[in-house]
Amino acid sequence: MRTRITLACTECKNRNYDTTKDKKTHPERMEIKKYCPFCRKHTMHKETK
Numbered sequence: 001m002r003t004r005i006t007l008a009c010t011e012c013k014n015r016n017y018d019t020t021k022d023k024k025t026h027p028e029r030m031e032i033k034k035y036c037p038f039c040r041k042h043t044m045h046k047e048t049k
């Protein structure tokens with residue numbers, strides 16, 4: 001069972017990525033380092049609702 005989540009840049013707060021996650025393996029909010037086209041660099045992206 002996978003849940004749709006949105007990943008937002010922690011620096012500019014833009015929601016750059018839509019993805020899915022398995023709530024059994026990641027019950028808490030995910031944080032992933034991804035490229036942000038607005039910051040034009042890699043930043044931490046946090047799961048938002």
Ligand SMILES: [Zn+2]
Pocket residue numbers: 009010011012013014036037038039040043
């Ligand atoms: Zn950003």
